[in-house]
Amino acid sequence: MKDINYILMRYPSYFEIIDYRNQHKDNISMEKVYDNYNNLLNILSEEDIKYYFLNTEKGPSEVFTRDIGFSLEGTLFVCKLKNKHRKKETKNLLEHIRKNRLKYYEFENEIEGGDVVIGDSKIFIGLSQRTSEEAISELEQYLEDIGSKYKVIPIRFDSVSKLHLDCVFNILDKKSAIVCDYIYDIETIEKEFKNLYYVSKKSADNLGVNIISLDKKRVICSDTEATRVLRKNGYKVLQCEYDEIIKSGGGIGCSTLPIRI
Template sequence: MNGVAVGHKIQCKSEYTTLKNVLVVKPSFMRITEIINETQKHYENNNINIPLALQQHEAFVEVLEANGANVSELQAVSSLPEQVFTRDIGFTIHDELFVATMNEQVRKSEVNTVKAFLQENEISYQEGFPGSIEGGDVVVDGSTIWVGNSGRTSQVAIQELQKRLPAYTVEPLSLRQDILHLDCVFNIISEEVALVYPPAFTKDDLRKLEARFQLIHVTEEEQFYMGPNVLSIGDGKIVSLSQNKRLNRILSAHGFRVLSVDFSEIIKSGGSFRCCTLTLERS
């Protein structure tokens, strides 16, 4: 893993162009402490095998680096069991980086590590949202920014984001109560194609997505195993969970190159590949 150049360029206009710079945290202290989502409830009794989680995370990082991404690592902190999910603590929209306002007490201090990193690398950022907003709810689609109105991202924060981004259309999507973040049920994988878990959305919001994208539907089981939470890394390449075999076949049939990675230990805490990457720059 390399460092980021001082004053590094911040850029993310989509979810699928070439991934150039990204922030991760090793799952060194990952564990399910207080149940904050449905997936954790399911795995509460067998919890996280940390050596296996570390091995799987390392294999994922190797795939990113082998495909040209520069991967920087934030310091893992023993008191932050959810820290592996760096996507939530910040989000890049075009040339602006925003530090999130976390909703759950167990995660609030995570923003301190990312702010220290950004300051050290002279990367400017915005923060201080009213209510709460987390990066897993923010999906960039050119001049449209889709934002999940979830238990983690409030209406007041979405309105504030629109205020700060007058040149863009911030499009809220109401999520079913048990859904953690937007990227657990929706992910844009090319200019025309997106993955979606339809039951998570209202009829009106689903119609908005159908009008904009060719949608690949994921099943309930695939959603439980974080099927939509793939990571597009450019040139049609998608990092996807090896266990989601049906979905991976469909992606391949649509012309995507699927890079299968076993992330079975990480997903026990309710997140997968997109959740584990805070994008700083895409080409």
């Protein structure tokens, strides 16, 4: 993977849990939400990672910028979000793209960036309720048209329990990844990585797999168990308290859109 040029973020000013099935729906402290988010910003600043804020669309889930896009092969891909209350979130990403004259591709079919995990030559895409097989075919066709070396690998996982692939699987470096038992196609992932570091479903429920990998040995993580596993295997882990925002089902990885161009 290329180094991160910068990260696109969106401050959680309008953060709200709107899913009536979520037990935390009416139990959110905005003071704690801001504390959580500022913790993440402070760590990024201390690690000399540049970040920029997209303009707000006053959306309840807009803090989770990972879902609106991903960058690959010098192109910023703009996703087509499934939920109607989130569709407008890509507007400000397109504004950023045009302002900075970036090369981009806008999906015609539904796909969310949380289901896209990018390695050195492989792109793992979660088959979920938010990402369609048509979008996977669309990406494959685009990559073929530009003569890309990247191969797309679909991954099945328990998308009822976990919304996106990056909540159950993430790449640490060329040979290593962090995973959990919510993945169905674990044999496929085992073929691609020499080192797989497993965490429990309890850790995954706490978004322990939803890390931010800054480089080969530097990781931001919000979960104690995942932090312990990664440190044991030689990673410098910067632990970030994110419990209040996690109540909504999204973690620190979900809150960042890394741009590698």
